[in-house]
Amino acid sequence: MTSHIARNYAPLPVEIATGAGAWVNDVDGRRYLDMLAGYSALNFGHCNPTLVKAATDQLARVTLTSRAFSSDQLEPFAAALAKLCGKDLVLPMNTGAEAVETAIKVARAWGYRVKGIPDGQANIIVAENNFHGRTTTIVGFSNDEDARADFGPFAPGFTTVPFGDAEALAAAIDENTAAVLIEPIQGEAGIIVPPDGYLTAVREITRERRVLMIADEIQSGLGRTGETFACDREGVVPDMYLLGKALGGGIVPVSAVVADEDVLGVIEPGQHGSTFGGNPLAAAVGHAVVDMLATGEWQERARSLGEHLANRLEPLIGHGVTELRCVGLWAGIDVDPAVGTGREIGERLLARGVLVKDTHGQTIRMAPPLTIRATELDWAVEQLALVLRK
Known part of the structure; x- marks a missing residue:
């Protein structure tokens, strides 16, 4: 199909149709956990x-x-x-x-x-x-x-x-x-x-x-x-x-x-x-x-959930991850070239229902909405661990 959109982006192959909180749905109704949140534009979730x-x-x-x-x-x-x-x-x-x-x-x-x-x-x-x-x-x-x-x-x-x-x-x-x-x-x-x-x-x-x-x-x-x-x-x-x-x-x-x-x-x-x-x-x-x-509620939520995310990501160092940087609910994850590029990891995660974005070749970023739950973070990290094994 011919696209009439100028090629100033190379998005992952997904067409999002609806969203609520930390989740979005594509045009076919498939659900994805948004771990990018519009580069922090969606700190308070989709359709807050x-x-x-x-x-x-x-x-x-x-x-x-x-x-x-x-x-x-x-x-x-x-x-x-x-x-x-x-x-x-x-x-x-x-x-x-x-x-x-x-x-x-x-x-x-x-x-x-x-x-x-x-x-x-x-x-x-x-x-x-x-x-x-x-x-x-x-x-x-x-x-x-x-x-x-x-x-x-x-x-x-x-x-x-x-x-x-x-x-x-x-x-x-x-x-x-x-x-x-x-x-x-x-x-x-x-x-x-x-x-x-x-x-x-x-x-x-x-x-x-x-x-x-x-x-x-x-x-x-x-x-x-x-x-x-x-x-x-x-x-x-x-x-x-x-x-x-x-x-x-x-x-x-x-x-x-x-x-x-x-x-x-x-x-x-x-x-x-x-x-x-x-x-x-x-x-x-x-x-x-x-x-x-x-109110300070959202800042505290980012602090506590960020600590949770960092604790879940740290065991991946040496298992497909070469370096990790976490501040609040924001993580930069350097991927070992042996397991793929950042783009390839993003595509594998997309197939498992998780949305992230790569940058500078080997890094993927996680910046989910502050509305996300700890159990949802756990699931996202589990999917990352699985795709890093391939």
Whole structure:
């Protein structure tokens, strides 16, 4: 059958038709346990009743005004999100990549207008093996050749240092450095966790050198790691949080840049915007997400279930698994090439009713909805153990 979909993805051969909680069904009615959760966009499960109600209630009222006007949903959402982050202001956008692009503009504007960097000289430090999206600016400072090849020329103004190396980061900062942009845990790279104390060191260095710390928590934030934000694991508060994915509850795309007035206040009317950013439907769903996180219940669930998952996965090391990285309900599993590639393991799991995604050849990721049960995690790991024997 001829497909009319552009080939920018190579999905596993399954067509999902319905979903609820941690489970989805394909067009033939076969059931699968979703162990990816839309790369953390579905932290609260498919069709979460609370979030579906927030969306459907708002659908019957008004869905879009554009930011030419305000809506009764926007300020309550922004206030709740600012409180969750401990910050003053929220700039709402739609996708994670838009949040990153927004942060780059804010950091540069802050560098020129507040720090006094000469016009056109601002630079931003990023980490090797980063993943912040796929716009041309962002892939320009990626070292993933699949993301970069044939898409240049790229924007200047970025310096790359090894992830987890605070000394290298400090050495790269100069008088024209406006910001450091990092993922507290690198998701697309395979759930790469930096050394203990790294985030604390980054915070201290950036504060001492008058450089903004921007934390891309688009995948790692909003409960995934067992904390509200991955930065919370070291008690670190960045200058800017970049949020997305789970903020829309898997229902609508919602992203945001959250910072204090002295940072985000540099943006004036007409200098940045989005027709759909902060629309009433997105704000209603985002507000419901923030209210759910405010109780701490979901973070605790990710902590306890994450420990359970790690305990079940650890015995597989040396039995088809070469390395394991677990943080909260998030696991990067390196597969021994002798038993197959990450893609091949994903296909074998698909045949047994488990959905995962490979990355960088030999790694598969598990990031199930936080609604999943311990018994369901057990079953998923049992299926993984079986396919690793083949």
